[in-house]
Amino acid sequence: xxxxxxxxxxxxxxxxxxxxxxxxxxxxxxxxxxxxxxxxxxxxxxxxxxxxxxxxxxxxxxxxxxxxxxxxxxxxxxxxxxxxxxxxxxxxxxxxxxxxxxxxxxxxxxxxxxxxxxxxxxxxxxxxxxxxxxxxxxxxxxxxxxxxxxxxxxxxxxxxxxxxxxxxxxxxxxxxxxxxxxxxxxxxxxxxxxxxxxxxxxxxxxxxxxxxxxxxxxxxxxxxxxxxxxxxxxxxxxxxxxxxxxxxxxxxxxxxxxxxxxxxxxxxxxxxxxxxxxxxxxxxxxxxxxxxxxxxxxxxxxxxxxxxxxxxxxxxxxxxxxxxxxxxxxxxxxxxxxxxxxxxxxxxxxxxxxxxxxxxxxxxxxxxxxxxxxxxxxxxxxxxxxxxxxxxxxxxxxxxxxxxxxxxxxxxxxxxxxxx
Amino acid sequence: xxxxxxxxxxxxxxxxxxxxxxxxxxxxxxxxxxxxxxxxxxxxxxxxxxxxxxxxxxxxxxxxxxxxxxxxxxxxxxxxxxxxxxxxxxxxxxxxxxxxxxxxxxxxxxxxxxxxxxxxxxxxxxxxxxxxxxxxxxxxxxxxxxxxxxxxxxxxxxxxxxxxxxxxxxxxxxxxxxxxxxxxxxxxxxxxxxxxxxxxxxxxxxxxxxxxxxxxxxxxxxxxxxxxxxxxxxxxxxxxxxxxxxxxxxxxxxxxxxxxxxxxxxxxxxxxxxxxxxxxxxxxxxxxxxxxxxxxxxxxxxxxxxxxxxxxxxx
Numbered sequence: 139x140x141x142x143x144x145x146x147x148x149x150x151x152x153x154x155x156x157x158x159x160x161x162x163x164x165x166x167x168x169x170x171x172x173x174x175x176x177x178x179x180x181x182x183x184x185x186x187x188x189x190x191x192x193x194x195x196x197x198x199x200x201x202x203x204x205x206x207x208x209x210x211x212x213x214x215x216x217x218x219x220x221x222x223x224x225x226x227x228x229x230x231x232x233x234x235x236x237x238x239x240x241x242x243x244x245x246x247x248x249x250x251x252x253x254x255x256x257x258x259x260x261x262x263x264x265x266x267x268x269x270x271x272x273x274x275x276x277x278x279x280x281x282x283x284x285x286x287x288x289x290x291x292x293x294x295x296x297x298x299x300x301x302x303x304x305x306x307x308x309x310x311x312x313x314x315x316x317x318x319x320x321x322x323x324x325x326x327x328x329x330x331x332x333x334x335x336x337x338x339x340x341x342x343x344x345x346x347x348x349x350x351x352x353x354x355x356x357x358x359x360x361x362x363x364x365x366x367x368x369x370x371x372x373x374x375x376x377x378x379x380x381x382x383x384x385x386x387x388x389x390x391x392x393x394x395x396x397x398x399x400x401x402x403x404x405x406x407x408x409x410x411x412x413x414x415x416x417x418x419x420x421x422x423x424x425x426x427x428x429x430x431x432x433x434x435x436x437x438x439x440x441x442x443x444x445x446x447x448x449x450x451x452x453x454x455x456x457x458x459x460x461x462x463x464x465x466x467x468x469x470x471x472x473x474x475x476x477x478x479x480x481x482x483x484x485x486x487x488x489x490x491x492x493x494x495x496x497x498x499x500x501x502x503x504x505x506x507x508x509x510x511x512x513x514x515x516x517x518x519x520x521x522x523x524x525x526x527x528x529x530x531x532x533x534x535x536x537x538x539x540x541x542x543x544x545x546x547x548x549x550x551x552x553x554x555x556x557x558x
Numbered sequence: 559x560x561x562x563x564x565x566x567x568x569x570x571x572x573x574x575x576x577x578x579x580x581x582x583x584x585x586x587x588x589x590x591x592x593x594x595x596x597x598x599x600x601x602x603x604x605x606x607x608x609x610x611x612x613x614x615x616x617x618x619x620x621x622x623x624x625x626x627x628x629x630x631x632x633x634x635x636x637x638x639x640x641x642x643x644x645x646x647x648x649x650x651x652x653x654x655x656x657x658x659x660x661x662x663x664x665x666x667x668x669x670x671x672x673x674x675x676x677x678x679x680x681x682x683x684x685x686x687x688x689x690x691x692x693x694x695x696x697x698x699x700x701x702x703x704x705x706x707x708x709x710x711x712x713x714x715x716x717x718x719x720x721x722x723x724x725x726x727x728x729x730x731x732x733x734x735x736x737x738x739x740x741x742x743x744x745x746x747x748x749x750x751x752x753x754x755x756x757x758x759x760x761x762x763x764x765x766x767x768x769x770x771x772x773x774x775x776x777x778x779x780x781x782x783x784x785x786x787x788x789x790x791x792x793x794x795x796x797x798x799x800x801x802x803x804x805x806x807x808x809x810x811x812x813x814x815x816x817x818x819x820x821x822x823x824x825x826x827x828x829x830x831x832x833x834x835x836x837x838x839x840x841x842x843x844x845x846x847x848x849x850x851x852x853x854x855x856x857x858x859x860x861x862x863x864x865x866x867x868x869x870x871x872x873x
Contacts, residue, residue: 181693181694181802182693185697186702189701346847348846351806352837352849353598354598357594357839360587361843361846376798377798377803387713388724389722390722402704405703407704411704450701451701452701452703453703
């Protein structure tokens with residue numbers, strides 16, 4: 139019996155240790171640190187993004203501490219791995235706030251932020267959130283702030299650029315197929331696209347979802363092709379994105395415009411894997427080399443991030459998450475300095491009232507905690523050859539089609555063959 | 559250059575009274591959907607093969623098998639990206655190390671649980687733990703990013719009239735069938751193979767013949783994990799992988815084994831192909847979101863009328 143218990147204890151300890159590792163960044167300062175707590179996926183399906191975000195937060199913390207900290211106090215990150223599992227999030231934030239007594243909290247992702255909201259709201263904490271969609275539509279919490287540039291109408295923001303670009307084509311498209319995964323983000327993206335289709339008078343000829351663990355997307359592409367749509371709007375997650383694009387290419391399916399809200403076309407390794415199959419595909423970005431001249435400070439962050447990304451096994455280019463994770467921390471830093479303390483009420487009021495100067499440009503938050511103006515980039519992949527991720531460092535690999543102030547080219551249509 | 563895909567059965571675009579779209583059944587579309595399903599089923603069979611050995615023959619509930627498939631995919635990625643080795647060859651090269659890993663894992667399982675008569679429930683927890691530990695080890699060693707391989711046959715298709723077969727699905731199907739056939743021959747024609755079949759049927763009789771069931775089970779479990787190396791190489795040909803992707807295959811793989819019949823390779827293959835064809839036809843002709851529900855729906859009536867599965871022994 140004792141042996142059994144001992145064996146189980148060792149096993150459980152090994153599992154538990156792997157599952158939820160609390161880490162504090164080491165410090166050697168006289169003043170008490172300002173502690174920033176977060177639950178962040180380091181394992182599981184969302185680990186790829188979570189690890190890139192954490193790496194960026196660590197770069198930010200190191201820079202801030204090297205400059206003397208905030209208000210003379212060092213910053214210290216306290217984080218736990220939630221294993222990409224929303225069920226782990228409530229107890230992590232409870233521990234962060236009640237046991238670790240962190241001063242500030244940061245959240246990450248739609249599904250992993252929702253379970254944290256009641257805990258933060260109960261304690262009146264400011265929620266600085268990254269990479270989530272339309273969360274505050276339900277909670278309406280006045281201390282919630284989100285740094286992804288969706289603007290006040292998040293669902294529409296993902297697809298608005300795609301449809302505005304599409305309706306500029308000659309001849310104008312008449313029909314659209316909508317397809318997305320049976321999951322939160324995709325459903326929201328496709329719901330927004332449905333509204334856009336209605337707004338632009340497009341006839342929806344295919345409107346279906348697929349289960350997330352789909353392996354072969356060939357039958358889905360055949361089903362879409364059977365309706366002969368002019369446009370195909372896709373709301374997909376990374377592996378679905380590669381599956382849908384590969385299947386479309388293998389079956390030589392070439393509508394006038396293909397793409398939309400495809401998560402994964404921002405990831406360097408997936409882009410490198412797809413390579414020339416991405417030619418003419420339209421997707422969204424938050425930042426890409428074609429926009430580099432608008433945001434010169436991003437390059438400095440990426441110079442630090444990219445060498446570390448290789449050794450950490452995360453997104454090699456870091457165009458997607460790192461700039462916006464960094465800007466979230468910049469907003470917190472500027473707010474604490476502006477308020478001169480950590481009072482949550484004053485911080486929330488300050489963040490609502492202030493325009494923040496960040497590496498991704500000026501940010502002003504609206505009453506709902508979202509950007510007052512959306513700034514999603516709609517891009518089209520061009521001139522890609524074979525495979526390999528280095529070609530995506532070239533600004534001409536992703537042409538910005540929308541919004542107009544960042545435009546670097548016009549849409550190329552219909553979708554051509556993969557290899558040119 | 560082939561013409562862009564525009565299927566002949568593109569017909570009614572209006573929703574019918576059930577809120578779905580009317581589609582004229584077109585023979586070439588149905589043929590494409592069926593063939594795509596067969597290819598997909600072949601891949602499912604490769605993933606399920608190890609479970610068919612461990613669970614179907616040895617009564618070992620190895621829930622962690624899909625994690626070893628993912629480990630095989632990562633090993634393939636390392637060999638392909640570092641040395642340029644073809645993914646299939648890489649998978650075959652990894653069968654040796656995976657076999658040893660399987661033997662060691664079985665020894666641990668046997669010592670901790672089986673020999674103490676605690677196998678059924680604790681064994682499940684053990685393999686569930688191994689699943690998570692394997693994922694964490696992969697994240698720590700290879701990172702959390704997506705990994706893929708390069709091969710000339712990825713991204714191109716074989717066109718046979720109106721039939722389009724992506725090599726990305728065709729190659730895994732061929733390799734899977736070859737692996738299944740080779741293993742079936744080994745089990746039925748070699749002494750060790752027959753001993754493995756015997757241990758799944760009558761352990762006591764095997765002991766009376768002077769053969770150690772534990773040793774045979776260790777060998778068989780080693781073989782089951784070795785198949786994960788090949789299945790992993792097939793997986794990474796089909797799609798990029800990340801450490802947690804294995805969880806997606808647990809349900810399908812166990813369903814194929816149970817539906818096919820415990821201990822029957824051919825039953826498992828037929829079940830995998832049924833799952834693949836059902837998913838494919840439902841996705842193409844009807845609504846993709848219903849595909850898993852309808853595919854798994856086959857499980858219930860089959861088990862109701864044939865408790866031992868399609869080709870398995872009656873329970």
